[in-house]
Amino acid sequence: MQEAIIYAAAILGLLGVVFGAALALAAKYLAVWRDPRVEEITGILPNANCGGCGFPGCGGYAEAVVAGKAKPGACAPGGCEVSKKIAAILGIEVEESVRKVAMLRCVGPTKEDRFQYYGLMDCRAANLMALQGGFRSCMYGCLGLGTCAQACPFGAIVMSDKVPVVDVDKCTGCGTCVHACPRRLFSLQRIDRPVLVRCVSPLKGKEALESCERGCITCRKCERTCPAKAISIVNDVAVIDPEKCTVCGKCVEACPRGTIVFVLPRKEDAAAVGAGATGAAEEGR
Amino acid sequence: MRFVQLFINAVFVSNVILAMFLGLCPFMGVSKKSRDALGMSCAVLFVIVMAAAATFTLDWFVLKPLFLASAPDLRVVLHTISFILVIATLVQLVEMALRKYVPPLYKSLGIYLPLITTNCAVLGMALLTVKRYGGSESFAEGILWTLCDAGFSALGFGVAMMLMSGIRERLDLMDVPEPMRGWPIAFVCAGLMAFAFMGFNGLSFGG
Numbered sequence: 071m072q073e074a075i076i077y078a079a080a081i082l083g084l085l086g087v088v089f090g091a092a093l094a095l096a097a098k099y100l101a102v103w104r105d106p107r108v109e110e111i112t113g114i115l116p117n118a119n120c121g122g123c124g125f126p127g128c129g130g131y132a133e134a135v136v137a138g139k140a141k142p143g144a145c146a147p148g149g150c151e152v153s154k155k156i157a158a159i160l161g162i163e164v165e166e167s168v169r170k171v172a173m174l175r176c177v178g179p180t181k182e183d184r185f186q187y188y189g190l191m192d193c194r195a196a197n198l199m200a201l202q203g204g205f206r207s208c209m210y211g212c213l214g215l216g217t218c219a220q221a222c223p224f225g226a227i228v229m230s231d232k233v234p235v236v237d238v239d240k241c242t243g244c245g246t247c248v249h250a251c252p253r254r255l256f257s258l259q260r261i262d263r264p265v266l267v268r269c270v271s272p273l274k275g276k277e278a279l280e281s282c283e284r285g286c287i288t289c290r291k292c293e294r295t296c297p298a299k300a301i302s303i304v305n306d307v308a309v310i311d312p313e314k315c316t317v318c319g320k321c322v323e324a325c326p327r328g329t330i331v332f333v334l335p336r337k338e339d340a341a342a343v344g345a346g347a348t349g350a351a352e353e354g355r
Numbered sequence: 356m357r358f359v360q361l362f363i364n365a366v367f368v369s370n371v372i373l374a375m376f377l378g379l380c381p382f383m384g385v386s387k388k389s390r391d392a393l394g395m396s397c398a399v400l401f402v403i404v405m406a407a408a409a410t411f412t413l414d415w416f417v418l419k420p421l422f423l424a425s426a427p428d429l430r431v432v433l434h435t436i437s438f439i440l441v442i443a444t445l446v447q448l449v450e451m452a453l454r455k456y457v458p459p460l461y462k463s464l465g466i467y468l469p470l471i472t473t474n475c476a477v478l479g480m481a482l483l484t485v486k487r488y489g490g491s492e493s494f495a496e497g498i499l500w501t502l503c504d505a506g507f508s509a510l511g512f513g514v515a516m517m518l519m520s521g522i523r524e525r526l527d528l529m530d531v532p533e534p535m536r537g538w539p540i541a542f543v544c545a546g547l548m549a550f551a552f553m554g555f556n557g558l559s560f561g562g
Contacts, residue, residue, distance in 0.1 A: 074426035078433055081417060085437055089444040100451040190528055 122244030147242030170243035178233030180283035181207035193217035197252035221250035264334035365507035378476025392520035396513030398467035407505035
């Protein structure tokens, strides 16, 4: 019996040594050279694997950045800080990028539903219904079943009654909701351009009035009012050009339907852009 | 005939997951999407067959001649310890070799390999096959049955994984009551599937 125990200990010890040696040799001869910068960048990235950069996960993006296939500023959740750190590791310059957050281009269903919907409680399913564009009064607007809230990897979208509400502090601008929404109602809004046309409906006049209390009726008042000529009518709905917009707020006042609104609190603007733009916004109110 | 019987037995009657309850972590953890489940199943098939062959060889040539006569109980104890050592090393080596020589395969299976290093289904099958075929007449016969048994069991693992992931993909779209969403309903499904597989008990062909 004693012999057996000695054998057992010897065999296990021997196995351990042999396998250890095998692994050590393998680590040497089977090693694949990986750019250490890839590891480093992967460590910096938020590792939410949201895919907003267009690469499969944070690891994929790190590899692409090191290979020069992607820009250091492409990680939206990481924002400025991460892009600066990445640029520092790669030894290249990066231009300042303004933080973007997702915003819903719809005020939500304001009129009564056209019929009761009993299908899957998912916007993608409800959107498939060919019955003249779904059960809400507007066939272009938010269905309000919360597909975006489920898709958001950061828990930044919460459903309040029928409309998704974006938590600006939690939103990283990764763009997952932009792709999740079957009606493509989300857009990434620059945080220093908080004026948003909350409608995408191409309906005009009477039709628009019938489908929604607050939707754009293509009256062109904002287009005429804007001193910076930043507003144009595309597909019969007002669109603000963020490059030209000065955040003066005149369109918000002019819009007779309340479609154009400030979507972010003003204090945020002050922090994001500094005194100049805040002054302009203040004048507008 | 023994071959067919073995197949039916390993895949359905004593399914690794649903009858023996081995390897439940990947069963719950990686069964959210069919694609992931398929990748995991392939990795498990690969590792189980390889691990069973390696451990059977170790037992046949080292442990059996040393301990069969003197201390058979010690041999059983040593199985557990030495097999986990063999499996862990083997998986590491295979992972390295794959990354070096077959990068495409590494890309599809690689992320699952570290997950199954110490998976209980792998160790369980290694222990079971040694127990079942350790007393075979010749090494060739023993290893043949070991490979078949391990392979079929891994197929059974794959069947259970694919069924579960299919169910869970559909569950995502269902109107499940709020407190039951996610894990609870998945566990209920797993339980019901185990029940269903109990129905295969006693199934035999001529055997």
